[in-house]
Amino acid sequence: MKQSAAESKSQRIARVLEAEIRSGTLTDGAALSSENALVERFAVSRTTVRKGLGILAAKGLIRTKVGIGSFVTYGGAVIDSGSGWSLSLADGRARLGTRILRIARLPMDLDDPAPQGEMLAVDRIRFREETGQGLTLERARVPWRDDYEAVLSEGLNGGSLSRTLAARGLSPATGEEWANVLCALPAGDAALMGRRAGEPMLRLRRLTRDGHGGLFEYVESVLDPEVFGLHMEF
Amino acid sequence: MKQSAAESKSQRIARVLEAEIRSGTLTDGAALSSENALVERFAVSRTTVRKGLGILAAKGLIRTKVGIGSFVTYGGAVIDSGSGWSLSLADGRARLGTRILRIARLPMDLDDPAPQGEMLAVDRIRFREETGQGLTLERARVPWRDDYEAVLSEGLNGGSLSRTLAARGLSPATGEEWANVLCALPAGDAALMGRRAGEPMLRLRRLTRDGHGGLFEYVESVLDPEVFGLHMEF
DNA sequence: AAGACAAACCTGTCTAGACCTGTCTACCAT
DNA sequence: ATGGTAGACAGGTCTAGACAGGTTTGTCTT
Incomplete structure (x- = not known):
C-alpha cells in the first residue's frame, strides 16, 4: 500500500x-x-x-x-471520575456547530451563586448545522483575573473555557451539578436559539470551587430535550 | 467484556x-x-x-x-452517596405518600429493553399528601422467578422492590441510568397521576444487569419536574 | 445432656499463566 | 534525522485454581 x-x-x-x-x-x-x-x-x-x-x-x-x-473519554463533558453523568446525544447523529455569542468582562449577571463582582463571561450556542436551530445555550462565568485580558482579544483555547483555564494551571477541586426540567424556555433565550418560547428544555447548572472553597466556575446550560439526555453507568 | x-x-x-x-x-x-x-x-x-x-x-x-x-464498619451519617447522581427534592419538604398500583406477573410490556418473556411488574405512584396530586409514576420490571409467587400475595419488603430482591440474595452487578425530559405527559399516565396531559416531566430510566449481562431490573419513572431534580457532587 | 467429630462454610495465601501497557534497544529505509 | 519495524523485558490486571486454617453447625456417640 x-x-x-x-x-x-x-x-x-x-x-x-x-x-x-x-x-x-x-x-x-x-x-x-x-x-x-x-x-x-x-x-x-x-x-x-x-x-x-x-x-x-x-x-x-x-x-x-x-x-x-x-x-x-470523548463526550463525557463532565468529569473523569467514571462515576458521574455524562451528557449524551439521544438523537444519534446530529452535527453540531458552535457559535460564541460573547466573551466579555462584566459584573455577575446570573442569579444563582452569590454575587462575586467582576466575571469573565462566555456565552455560547451550539446549533444543528443542517437547520441552524440552536440546541444548547451555555453561559459560563469565572471570577475575573487580570491575565484573562488575553482571552478577550484572542478567544478560547480550542473553543473550550475549561481548556483555557487548564492551560493557565487552573482546575477545580470540587463541584456540584444540578439537572432539572426548565418547563418553559424564556423568550429571550428562545430568540437567541431560534426556538419557540415556552418549550420545555433540559437545564444544567454546574458550580465548581477551588481548593479553598472559592467560586471557580459557574455554568448554566439550556439544552434541547429531544437531543440531549444524561447518562450514567455504574 | x-x-x-x-x-x-x-x-x-x-x-x-x-x-x-x-x-x-x-x-x-x-x-x-x-x-x-x-x-x-x-x-x-x-x-x-x-x-x-x-x-x-x-x-x-x-x-x-x-x-x-x-x-x-461505617457508622457515620448515611447521607447521600457522593458518587453518581441522587434524586433530590427541589421543593423543600413535600410530604410524599405511596400507592402501589399493581404487583403482577405479566409479559414484558415496556418498549425499552429487549423483550424478556414473563416479568414481575410493580407499578407505583408517589403523591403529595396534602393535595393527592401524583408526583412520580414508577414502573419496575424484573424477570420472573418462581419464588416471586410470594411477592404477588404478600407484597414488597418495606415497600421497596430492590429490598425485596436483596432479601432473596439478588443484587445487580452493573447498571445504567438515563435521564431526559419527557416533553408531554401521555394522557394515560396523566390520568393515573391526577395531572394534566401534555405537561413536561422528568423521565428516568434505569437498567441493571447481573454479573453475566442478563437483565436484572428495569425501572421507568416519570417525575414532577417542579419537585424533582438531579444533583451530583464531585 | 455433654462432648467429639465431620461437613460446610468462611478468609488468607500462594501459584501459573494469559493479556495488557510502558519502556527500551537494535535495525532498516528514505 | 525521521518514521517505521521487530523484539525483549518489566510490571499491572485478571483468571483459575489449590491449599491451609478459622468458624459454625448439625450429627453422632457416650
Whole structure:
C-alpha cells in the first residue's frame, strides 16, 4: 500500500480511530481494542500504534491504563471520575456547530451563586448545522483575573473555557451539578436559539470551587430535550 | 467484556459496594456477601473481589474476619452517596405518600429493553399528601422467578422492590441510568397521576444487569419536574 | 445432656499463566 | 534525522485454581 505523502502511518491510525470516536462507532467509555489487536488490524508495528494512540490521548479523546487498555473519554463533558453523568446525544447523529455569542468582562449577571463582582463571561450556542436551530445555550462565568485580558482579544483555547483555564494551571477541586426540567424556555433565550418560547428544555447548572472553597466556575446550560439526555453507568 | 470506564474491575466493585454502604442499603454492622458470592455476582475472580474489598477496608468502610466474613464498619451519617447522581427534592419538604398500583406477573410490556418473556411488574405512584396530586409514576420490571409467587400475595419488603430482591440474595452487578425530559405527559399516565396531559416531566430510566449481562431490573419513572431534580457532587 | 467429630462454610495465601501497557534497544529505509 | 519495524523485558490486571486454617453447625456417640 502506498502511503499518502502528507500523512504518516501513526497519523492515519489516529485519524481513523478519531473518526470512529466522533461518529459514535466507539462510544464514550467504550474500550478500544488492545494495542496488539490494533497491530493486527492496521498491519503496523506496535510502536506505530502507540504513537497513534498517543496523538488521541494528547487530544483528550482517550485515556489508557496500564494492564487494562484504552478507553474513549470523548463526550463525557463532565468529569473523569467514571462515576458521574455524562451528557449524551439521544438523537444519534446530529452535527453540531458552535457559535460564541460573547466573551466579555462584566459584573455577575446570573442569579444563582452569590454575587462575586467582576466575571469573565462566555456565552455560547451550539446549533444543528443542517437547520441552524440552536440546541444548547451555555453561559459560563469565572471570577475575573487580570491575565484573562488575553482571552478577550484572542478567544478560547480550542473553543473550550475549561481548556483555557487548564492551560493557565487552573482546575477545580470540587463541584456540584444540578439537572432539572426548565418547563418553559424564556423568550429571550428562545430568540437567541431560534426556538419557540415556552418549550420545555433540559437545564444544567454546574458550580465548581477551588481548593479553598472559592467560586471557580459557574455554568448554566439550556439544552434541547429531544437531543440531549444524561447518562450514567455504574 | 465491555468495561465502562477507564477503571479497573476491582475499583468498580469497591465503588459499587461503597455506594451501597453509603446509601444505607448495607447498614452498619451488616455482613457483606461472602467473597465467593461476590465472585458470582460480579462475575470476576476471587482475587479481584478481594482487591475490591481491600480498597474498602483501607477506607475503613468494612472489616473482615477470618472464617466469618466482612462487615460494614461505617457508622457515620448515611447521607447521600457522593458518587453518581441522587434524586433530590427541589421543593423543600413535600410530604410524599405511596400507592402501589399493581404487583403482577405479566409479559414484558415496556418498549425499552429487549423483550424478556414473563416479568414481575410493580407499578407505583408517589403523591403529595396534602393535595393527592401524583408526583412520580414508577414502573419496575424484573424477570420472573418462581419464588416471586410470594411477592404477588404478600407484597414488597418495606415497600421497596430492590429490598425485596436483596432479601432473596439478588443484587445487580452493573447498571445504567438515563435521564431526559419527557416533553408531554401521555394522557394515560396523566390520568393515573391526577395531572394534566401534555405537561413536561422528568423521565428516568434505569437498567441493571447481573454479573453475566442478563437483565436484572428495569425501572421507568416519570417525575414532577417542579419537585424533582438531579444533583451530583464531585 | 455433654462432648467429639465431620461437613460446610468462611478468609488468607500462594501459584501459573494469559493479556495488557510502558519502556527500551537494535535495525532498516528514505 | 525521521518514521517505521521487530523484539525483549518489566510490571499491572485478571483468571483459575489449590491449599491451609478459622468458624459454625448439625450429627453422632457416650
